[in-house]
Amino acid sequence: MTNILAPGAVERHLRARRDTGRGLLMPYVTGGVTPGWTRYLKAFVEAGADAIELGLPFSDPTLDGATIQQASDTALARGASTRRILADLAEVRDLGVPLVASTYYNLVLHDGPEAFCAALRRAGVSGLIVPDLPVHEADEMTDVAAAAGVELVLLASPATPRERLEEISRRSRGFVYAVSLMGTTGERAALAASAAELTARIRRGTDRPVLLGFGISTPDQAREAGRYADGVVVGAAVMRRVLDGAGPDDLRAFLATLRRALDQE
C-alpha cells in the first residue's frame, strides 16, 4: 500500500474540516455500555464532534486504564458483542460524521479480518483503530481493510523512533493517532510534555490530520493540544461520566465545553 491512493472518507472529512481552521474533536464511547447507548452518538454530534471513536469492548483491554476497563466490563456484562453493537447502529443512520471503531486484534481475528471489516462497512463504520496491531504486524490487515473500504488508523507513540514514525505516518489512513504519553488511557491532570514533541515529529513526515489522544480530559488541555495538533480524542473523561450515570444531555454539555475551547484556538 502506498500513499498515492486517494484518501478515504474519514480522511477527506477530517481534512476538509481542519482546512477551515477548525480544531477536531473525536469523543469516544464504549458500545453497549448502557441500554440506550446510541443516543450518546447523537449527543456527541450535536455538541460538535467531528468524528466518533466507537469502542468494541474486549475482555482484556491491555492498553486501557481503569475507566475504560470498567466501561468494557460493564458493556460485556450487559451482553454486548461486536455483532450486537454494530446492529444497534441501525438506530442512528446518517450521523453526518464518520464512525471509527476501536478494538483489540483478537476480536478482528475471531471473525477473520475480511468478515470483520465487511461487518463494519455494512454497519456504516468507516475507520478502525487496533491498539495492539503495530505497523510491523499490519500488512495483512492493511490490505484487507483497504479492500473493504475501512480506513486503518495507526498509532504513534513518544517512544517511536524516526524511521518507524515515518512509516506509520505514511501507512496510517484517516488520520494519525498520536498517543500523547507513555501510559494507558485515562484522565490526567496535565497534558504530557511528550505530546507537543510527538505531534511536531509526525508533522515533519505527513500533512495527514494528527489527533492527540490519551489523557485529554479538560477544556484547557483540549485548547493546549489544539495549538499544535489538528484535534483531540477524548475517551476516559467521557466514559467516567457515563459510568457515573451521566446521560446524553450531560455529555453534550461536557463536550460543548471542549468544543468551545478548541474553537477559541
Add this chain to the structure above:
Amino acid sequence: MGDPRARGRFGEYGGRYAPESLVEACREVDEAFREARADPGFRGALAELLALHAGRPTPLTPARRLSQELGVRLYLKREDLTHTGSHKINNVLGQALLAARMGRRRLIAETGAGQHGVATATAAALLGLEATVFMGERDIERQALNVFRMRMLGAEVIPVTTGSRTLKDATSEAMRHWVGVTGDSHYCVGSVIGPDPYPWMVREFQRVIGDEARGQCAAELRTGVPDHVVACVGGGSNAAGTFAGFADTSARFVGVEAEGGAGAARGRLGVLHGCRSLFLQDDDGQIVEAHSIAAGLDYPGVGPEHAHLRDLGRARYVTVTDDEAVGAAVRLARTEGIVPALESAHALAWVIRAAGGGDLPAGSTVLMTLSGRGDKDISTLKELV
C-alpha cells in the same frame, strides 16, 4: 526449536503484537538478548549464578517404586530442588542479568502460583534491583506463603482486582504498568508468552532443563534417549525448555494442561498479551477465564511455540482434571517421598493415567519434568487430602 528470527514467528504464531508504546522496548530487549547470548562473559556469569545460587545442575531421579507400580520407567527432572523451588528461577536469573546489563534498575513481573514472583524477588535482591510483582487477588489468597516470601525478599506485591483476578489479569496489569516505565524497568515475563522476543528468550533460558536432562539420560538410560518427554503446560516454559533439549531426537513430547486451562488442547487462534497463539474464547471472541486448582496453570492460552508444535504434530497436548492432579501429588508423596507442586502433579497425573495403554505402553521410558515443589500448595492440599 530454533531462533524465530526477525519476525519472531513459530509458524503462524508468535509475533510482536504490542502496543506501539512497547514496541521499542521489546526491540531493545531483543537486541540486548542477542548480544548477551553471544557474549561468553554473560554466559559465564549466568552459568555461575545457576550453579552457585540456584543449585544447578538438578538431579535426574528414577522414580523406582512408582515405576514398578505403573509398569513404565519414570525419571524425574528435579526442578523442585532448585533454589526457590521451581524452574522459574532459571529464566529469572537470565533476565535479571540481562536487565542489569541494560542498565535497568527494576524488574516487573506477573505471577500466578507466586513461584515466578518469588524467583523475581530473589534475583532482584541478589543483583541489587527493585522488584514489583503483579498478582491476582484470588492467587494472593491461595498462595499466601509465596506472597510473604516475596515481601520478605523486599519485593512490592501489587494485588490485581480486575477480571478473574488470576494470572491473565496479572499479566495485563504488568503490561499496562510497563508502558509507563520502560526507561528504567525491565518486564521479566515468566513464561513462553508475550511479545517477541519473550517466548523465544524464555525458552532459551529454560533450555538448561532439557540440555541437562539430555546429558543425564545419555549417561543413565540404556537407550540414551527417553521414549516420552512429559511436562505440565501453563504458558509452557518448563515444557519448552525440556523439549528443546530433545528436539533432534525421536522422543515423543507430551504437554499436560489443566482441564480448565487448556489453551493448546482447546484454544482458538487469537492475540493476547502480545502474541498470536491459541486462547480459550467464547463465541464472541472474548477470552474465557481459566479455572485450575494449580494457580500456575490458570491461564487461558499457551505460548506460540507450543501452538506451532501442536500443528506440526511434534508435540501433543492433553488435559487432566483437578482431582487427577491432587491424586497424583499424593501418590508421588507416598511412593517417592516427594511432594510436588500441583502444576507438576498434572504432568504426573497423565503419566499415571496413560501408563500401560496405547499412549504410553508398558516398558516405555519416560522423562518427566517435576517443575516445582509442593510447599506453596500445602494450604490447598490440606483441605482436600
